[in-house]
Amino acid sequence: MIRPTLSSLALALSLAACQTVAPNASGSNLGAEAPPGAAPGTCWGKQDTPAVIETVTEQVQLSPAETDASGKILSPATYATVTRQAILQERVTTWYETPCADVQTPDFIASVQRALAARNLYSGPVTARMDPRTRAAIQRYQLPLGLDSDTLSLDSARRLGLVATPISD
Template identity: 50%
Template sequence: MTVNLALVSGCLAPPPFEGVGRPAPPGALPGTCWDTLIEPARVETITEQVMVSPPETAADGSVTKPAVFATETRQEITRPRKETYFQTPCPDAMTREYVSSLQRALAARDLYQGEITGTLNAETRAAIRSYQKDIGIDSASLSLRGARSLGLSAVVVDR
């Protein structure tokens, strides 16, 4: 049964972005790789005192029955969820040599103190995040913009 499924799946054409990173934004060129920054919605809890019934007063203006208040609590979205795409080097470019160069580039900027292993370990990802925050990308996934600014990926020049 497993062999039959493998044969059938081998006959189907893969989606254009399969195996090249996460889902791409609409209009992205096939063969490009992407990741997303997700900024969660901000929800605030608002608590208010509302008058349920007004006070009752006598003819002389004295209060015979005080007002009745209730506490109402509601949640309000003060900032909607935001998803931003950024282009990344494709997985096939992330070789041991490339990651080793990335680690050396981050070490030269005092952001990475670990061994040059050629693997995207937690320390490397933390250094990537630290480096990219200055360019507005708060992610541990290496962006193509970050890779280019580190001199690791080719820069496209318009002629």
């Protein structure tokens, strides 16, 4: 019987965030976690920024005060407290392409660790495992680029020099 080691389980779990978009028999990406129109064979990550909702409480006048001809108040105005939710900013889903699981080998992850260490973002040992320390360093690297995620984007992998950049015609 083959028993998975702790490191192989950790690698499998760390790669679980990578969703491979494989076409089905009809050639579509149906059922895969990817943005609409994603190319077959590509992998994607998703960042959801929650909506910003504010609770607004107001006093609303139900009826005005009744006064006589001299201005004396016969009955005061009546008010009700109304509470409602207001959406200040809609929820935003950001899709980003990631290196697929077949690319994220232990050698690749070791290269990620070395590249982040060279930028003073990773200070741990080169373990070739996608551990919490490596994920935190990835997030620190990507945050100034506008991506608050600990899953390595394909763009970040290219910027780190770990994945080839395609040449456009």
